[in-house]
Amino acid sequence: MIPLYHDFSDATVLVFGGGSVGARKAKRFAAEAEVVVVSPTFDDRFDADDFPAVDRIQAAPSIEDVPEWFDRVEPALVVAATDDGDLNAAVADVAAERDVLVNQTDHAGDRAVGSVVVPATVEDDPVSVAISTGGQSPALSRYLRQQIEAEIENAGAMAELTGQLREDLKASQPPAERREAIREVVRSPSVWKALHSGIAKAEHEATRVMAQDDHGDDGSDAE
Ligand SMILES: C[C@@]1(CC(=O)O)c2cc3[nH]c(cc4nc(cc5[nH]c(cc(n2)[C@H]1CCC(=O)O)[C@@](C)(CC(=O)O)[C@@H]5CCC(=O)O)C(CC(=O)O)=C4CCC(=O)O)c(CCC(=O)O)c3CC(=O)O
Ligand SMILES: NC(=O)C1=CN([C@@H]2O[C@H](COP(=O)(O)OP(=O)(O)OC[C@H]3O[C@@H](n4cnc5c(N)ncnc54)[C@H](O)[C@@H]3O)[C@@H](O)[C@H]2O)C=CC1
Numbered sequence: 001m002i003p004l005y006h007d008f009s010d011a012t013v014l015v016f017g018g019g020s021v022g023a024r025k026a027k028r029f030a031a032e033a034e035v036v037v038v039s040p041t042f043d044d045r046f047d048a049d050d051f052p053a054v055d056r057i058q059a060a061p062s063i064e065d066v067p068e069w070f071d072r073v074e075p076a077l078v079v080a081a082t083d084d085g086d087l088n089a090a091v092a093d094v095a096a097e098r099d100v101l102v103n104q105t106d107h108a109g110d111r112a113v114g115s116v117v118v119p120a121t122v123e124d125d126p127v128s129v130a131i132s133t134g135g136q137s138p139a140l141s142r143y144l145r146q147q148i149e150a151e152i153e154n155a156g157a158m159a160e161l162t163g164q165l166r167e168d169l170k171a172s173q174p175p176a177e178r179r180e181a182i183r184e185v186v187r188s189p190s191v192w193k194a195l196h197s198g199i200a201k202a203e204h205e206a207t208r209v210m211a212q213d214d215h216g217d218d219g220s221d222a223e
Helices: 020-030 063-073 085-097 138-151 155-172 175-187 189-195 199-213
Strands: 012-016 034-039 055-058 077-080 101-104 120-124 127-131
Touching (some): 012 020, 012 085, 020 077, 063 085, 077 085, 085 101, 120 138, 120 155, 155 189, 155 199, 175 199, 189 199
Parallel strands (some): 012 034, 012 077, 034 055, 077 101
Antiparallel strands (some): 120 127
16 A cells, blocks of 8 residues: 545545444545535434534435435545444445445455555644554554654644745755755754744744854764
């Protein structure tokens, strides 16, 4: 499996199954996509105040009905999250026939060809870190996500700060110097610390660190 980030703007995701797993996946994809959930019953999680807008359709499709739902919703990705293994497998089969991405939630090892795994994700916009164990151990993905969450506090602010610095330096510095300056900033404990007091403080600290670097590192680190 190869990790990729996929843009789901303007795409529709169809979720079969409105249980706890269907709710978790629906919530995840609704951050960007239109989400349609088809299920005879819906978990209480769908009624939570912070649950995003999703289209809930109360129905209990049989295996024969599955293709019709693909016709009706035209999904870019489908999630098979019912508690009926045969139905989940049928959803994966139809997805494969139609070249639609499929996330089969009841399979860890023998996934359908072309299937996708939903990783555990740490987000600090615009930074995101995705973790997968190749389907082997979702509990480990979850644990590692919690560790990394603590580790990358302020990464989003650091991305914004260094993104801005890159733009500014493009006008005045050749690529090698620019690369070394940005590397110094992202490695600097004092800049990370200053981010706690806001982006303006961190900018000031970054400028100081880069000025110091002019007299120090030779920039030969080219990994
Ligand atoms: C293959 C995959 C397919 C997919 O869904 O994409 C899959 C499959 C299965 N999960 C199962 C169980 C659990 N899943 C979780 C949690 C998460 N599961 C997620 C992803 C994935 N789960 C994909 C692989 C990811 C990878 O590569 O590591 C996460 C990361 C993302 C998300 O779902 O949002 C999310 C954590 C999010 C977070 O916290 O950040 C927990 C932990 C808990 O709930 O505390 C348990 C109970 C403990 C355990 O069993 O490990 C079962 C058995 C069901 C049964 O026994 O009936 C199967 C099916 C099977 O194993 O056959
Ligand atoms: N990938 C993951 O992270 C995990 C996957 N699982 C697997 O996911 C599946 C679902 O787990 P839960 O959500 O906990 O189960 P659940 O029992 O809470 O939910 C199942 C849902 O499927 C619906 N459903 C039943 N027949 C249907 C039909 N014909 N069409 C559409 N929906 C239908 C039910 O009404 C219910 O809402 C199980 O197969 C389980 O093995 C379980 C835990 C974690």
